[in-house]
Amino acid sequence: VELEESDQNDDFVQDVLEFAEAPVLFGDGNIPGKNDEDYLGWQRRIHDKLIAHAPPIEEAKAAPIIDLEELAGNTEKINFELPESLKNAPHPLLGPVWVLCASLGGPKAVKEFVDLLPKDIPASFLYAQHIDAGCLDALVQSVGRHTQLTMVKAEHGIQLENGKVCVVPVDNEIEFTENSGVLWRDNAWSGPYGPSLDHLLQNVSEHFGIKANAIVFSGMGTDGTLGATLIKEVGGTVWSQSTDSCIQPSMPDSADEAGCIDWRGSPRELAEKLITWLAQRKTQAA
Helix, strand or coil: CECCCHHHCHHHHHHHHHHCCCCCCCECCCCCCCCCCCHHHHHHHHHHHHHHHCCCCCCCCCCCCCCHHHHHCCCCCCCCCCCHHHHCCCCCCCCCEEEEEECCCHHHHHHHHHHCCCCCCCCEEEEEECCCHHHHHHHHHHHCCCCCCEEEECCCCCECCCCEEEECCCCCCEEECCCCEEEECCCCCCCCCCCCHHHHHHHHHHHHHHHEEEEECCCCCCCCHHHHHHHHHCCCCEEEECHHHCCCCHHHHHHHHCCCCCEEECHHHHHHHHHHHHHHHHHHHC
């Protein structure tokens, strides 16, 4: 706020001080023009003041520690079958897109979920897990060891397809091409964790619209809550893992408390619910 003639601004200043919620800097003179010789000095002073009053940028947090060897040791192979209404039905090139959001305790839950799904399921998946980038290959191998679905890293240029689980990169934001290909950006995700669930869900909701859906699995914190509201705004469906089946229920509970969760269940119940949901959509379309 520039106060060239302070005696004429007493009421305005009082209103700003009383009602403003954001910090306010008052200047007691004219702001020099950009071509003025005093502009650079003024700019440096403003910059120093902003740095002094701005909160520190939140540093990236360490990803949760995950025991991937324990997952790899699970040899149980059980999966649901598609109902007759879906078995022989023609499927679209790309069915609904489901984002699997997970953090602490997530790999075990996501593995149980995808292990139950049949390979010909008419839906595609993006799996976003808070994890160190160096563990991503091991995550793909461990979680995808027994599933009938195709589980791969979401490399630049890869296509989303029905029956495929694309594991989202940790250090690079992704967007999507017109033909549902994965497009890597040079920048990192916003937020303290990679990948940012909120950031990813925003990108998915903006690109896929009503075809965008999400499941919030076990995890600590609130990442995914804001993104889940964006999925709901475009007409998508959002489910979450039930509190009692989570290793850490903070993340799904946060989304539930925000009022954007349509249904909750264990990983097994979520898998069964998805197949029923797809069959209902097929019936409604017919």
